[in-house]
Amino acid sequence: MVESAKGMNDLSSEMEVDAFRRLFPLRFHERHLLESVRPDARPLGKARDTSLALGAVASADGSALAKIGSTTMLAAIKMEVMTPAKETPDEGCIAIEFHMPAICSPIVRPGRPAEAAPVVSKQLSDTIVSSGMLDLKELSLVSGKAAWMAYLDIYCLDADGALFDAALLAAVAAFSHLQIPVVSLNDDGRIVVFSKESEGEKPKNKPVNEEKRKLKLRSIPFGLTCIIHKNYILADPTAEEESIMETLITIVLDSSYQLVSLYKPGGPALAYQPIIQDCIALSRQRVGELQTILNEAICDMEVD
Amino acid sequence: MTSEERESNCPTIVSVGDHRRIKQPRRRELAMFTDRPWVGLRTFGDGVYWTVRRWCLQDHKALMYSVNQTVSLLGQVIISVRVAPRNPSSDVILPYSKANGSARVKMGRTEVIASVKAELGRPSSSAPGKGKVSIFVDCSPTAAPQFEGRGGEELSMELSAALRQCLLGGKSGAGGGINLSSLSIVDGKVCWDLYIDGLVVSMDGNVLDALGAAIKAALSNTGIPKVNIASATTPDEQPEVDVSDEEFLQFDTTAVPVIVTLTKVGRHYYIADATSEEESQMSSAVSVSVNQQGSICGLTKRGGAGLDPSVIVDMISVAKHVSEELMNKLDSEIAAAEAMEEDSS
């Protein structure tokens, strides 16, 4: 009897907190900030648990599944052949698309693409292209005739804040997992997959890219999104935090801590130099973490 | 609604070959069952239909199969082949040129038009030795006011998908009513693309069966021009073809299945060729397409309510029975309509 009464009590207090959270979201969060803790028990500057699995999509040439908290991104690369542009006969191309399917968030409805999707798409391709991580020359097959077009599609499976960070992590992981198929040039001038099984059938067509199966990735970029609210900096916000405290700043640093992007689109709070410096310090820390996570994922893959 | 009114509303239903035979039981049954409670259904198109249906719903399932099919289903199929080009509705279905074949089918107050158009195309790379067939259905706003604008889209899509499933067979082509290989002209280069368009002009239930019948009739009415292939082309080039204006090849439609929809009303009874009224009371409906050999070539189910597996098995066997007679009736109607068309031309 006593126990049940206690249980009731607990429930009611829980309800109260929940109601407070819904009715006064800002005050709810600020009360937490005063205690230097966040509703999910994280310290302000700490990112959520991050995991990375390579090779999640069997039908793709390179793929990765990245999870930051419950934000989940699935990235996959499919390689296709194209005729390179005249100005750059020795370069391949990458096409990056970020998708927010209807499953990922209650805001997105089928047929009406989310507002954020094309923006994140653009940011991702800007970041990856300008970071110099990839050498597009490595994607060349036959100079002036054929080159790879790498289609990178990133699907958001669960949207809970920091979409860009998770998408970028999934994208770079997919590139590091990318295994370029061995191809040969057939008699019609088309590139076809070189298959070992059909011996005797086409030994005359030698593979054109046997030594170029993996891309060399230089200076991999990693991102961290922070919320600036008054004098607080909250690293790696959840969707709830993003909707309540609207000033976001996304910093992308590469492995040598060079600044690839510092993206702050408006927001009620102004970013002063000390705050930006603090954010950059947090990102530096995060780059280290993500680098280890990526390396571990690659190691796991190689062991398998 | 009195019976006089009803008759004036649907004058087309009276041309039944053997309706005299059934008329007799009708009177008897009318007398027998007037005092029985009605099983969740209201009055139907015509008297014969009404009594027999009612009689079936009351008691004997077995009796329903035999009588219902002869009266309600076969009695109401009236086919007239070839829509006159001046017909305003033909503008909808034949926007570019004269169709190679067309047919109009009435089943009671349900009226549909099907047209077949053949065009030269390229076979798909996955099946170089086969032609292609596409089926699309449009629901005209004349059939129901809610089809205005995009309102009919959902039903159109559902009907198109069901027809494709029932008439085109499996992936390998087994069970398909149309022999795709016969549409091939030059392997991997040229083939016939058949565009089958269905138009629902008036809707009073059982549209799918009517569309199936119309397509079968339209296909048998279809003449595909003879094609002469200009020889001596290199294997890389697209061969030149000469389409004849005079010689036509008749399409073989013996393999085209007929579709029979059984609508389940209430707990135990299912009825063939349901009207809109009956469909409004349905819990679920099963459409089965059956070919001349009695094989099942496709099946879909509509309506949310679940069915016991044994009921489905039962329904399939009923559908097979119904289909046999429908097939015969349809063939003779088609032949009659063709003959009539030849006479008039």
Add this chain to the structure above:
Amino acid sequence: MAAKAGTTPATYSPSPTTNNKKKNRTPLFSDVDWVRPDGRDFHQCRPAFLRTGAVNAASGSAYAEFGNTKVIVSIFGPRESKKAMMYSDIGRLNCNVSYTTFATPVRSQVSDNKDISSQLHKSLEGAIMLNTFPKTTVDVFALVLESGGCDLPVIISCASLALADAGIMMYDLVAAVSVSCIGKNLVIDPISEEENHQDGNLMTTCLPSRNEVTQLTITGEWSTPKIHEAMELCLDACSKLGKIMRSCLKESASTSQE
């Protein structure tokens, strides 16, 4: 410096053309005795991996993996119906199925699939107590991550699990299984390669504990005894799948309680 946007040159995949020719040359499934590409028995299903709660942002969700077929289904609602919708005293069900661009071996841009969406709707509506959420809509959104055959049955089973996870009232879970007819053999739970060569296909979705069939589709040419055999196979597999789904739900319920 400037990103190469706007100009997307025509591309082609290096693999499919060669593969197709190869397949046509070797008649894989023509014999009476052949081995399935993944070494299963004809009447053996792929191992099923099911998990609820894959998407936190949704009110309920599930992930299903049957061999290479991988599907996520999210449920949203019951929530406000679209404004254009008229008043309805029973709830509405809105289904949508989309594919990722990398779901199929050849990259495809088309991701919307109305046909499959309506099939999903038809299979589920009979199992859901729509009267429990009047005036509102439950959205069932499915994303096929990888298509490895039997997509629709996997989506249906996964969707019913997600509905259960979302706490939507149902009469029973919906289990779906399909059977391919290849030559003289009936092959349960076919992979894409088998589906591409099938003569006919029979898919059953049923409520296992009520022994009710909510949807049945047949394509290809079938004799009546074959249909009986295939349906029996499907129903048997459905009841087994139903048990797996049930245990998956129990498991997630017990872990959430801890």
Add this chain to the structure above:
Amino acid sequence: MEVDRADGRTPNQRRPVVCTRGVLHRAHGSASWAQGDTKVIAAVYGPKAGTKKNENPEKACIEVIWKPKTGQSGKPEREYEMVLKKTLQSICLLNVHPNTTTTIVIQVVNDDGALLPCAINAACSALVDAGIPLKHLAVAICCCMVESGHVILDPSKLEEQNMKAFVYLVFPNSIISVLPDGSKRPGGEAMEHGIITSVTHGVMAVDDYFSCVKLGRAAAAELSDFVRNSLKLKAGNDPSKVG
């Protein structure tokens, strides 16, 4: 100088700015803004009743439509729209007209570098022209990093393409206030030192970024004075437009 610019400017020299308000008659407020050969016209419509779905009806909603010079709007335009929308949201007093929508249409007339800053400046002037209540103005500037590590301001298209990196920065203009100095300073820094918006492109060292910010801030202060003067001027000429 260490850096040669094609048009003979010094690294810290902006292009001449021309700002005209009230260029469109049908719009509630409009402005054209030209920096050298880059020219943008902004039109403001609103506030109109109601907000779009998924927007907070307790606040005013800002909608931005970006019309490129030619062709259809694609991903870059979507991104510009998003940046512009967020930037303008942060300078507008959104609580004054809750549950309304203000639409800003940006028409690119000519793009010769620093397009986004130019559009932000144009939009800001157009908002003033339309009499939308603002907290303060925003001034946008583009800084470029040359390979040698020097910073140049307000680049042309050609310069932008050949740069190692560039930064778009938006600063608030200083508020002339009766309050004593320092009362408006959170954290002891002047308000105009805070960054409203920052968009970067290209790899650079962190220190380089801050030197860009420093130079940009100085330039923004100049620009801010220009804007203030030009607005005063217009307000004097056409009092009916303001208020």
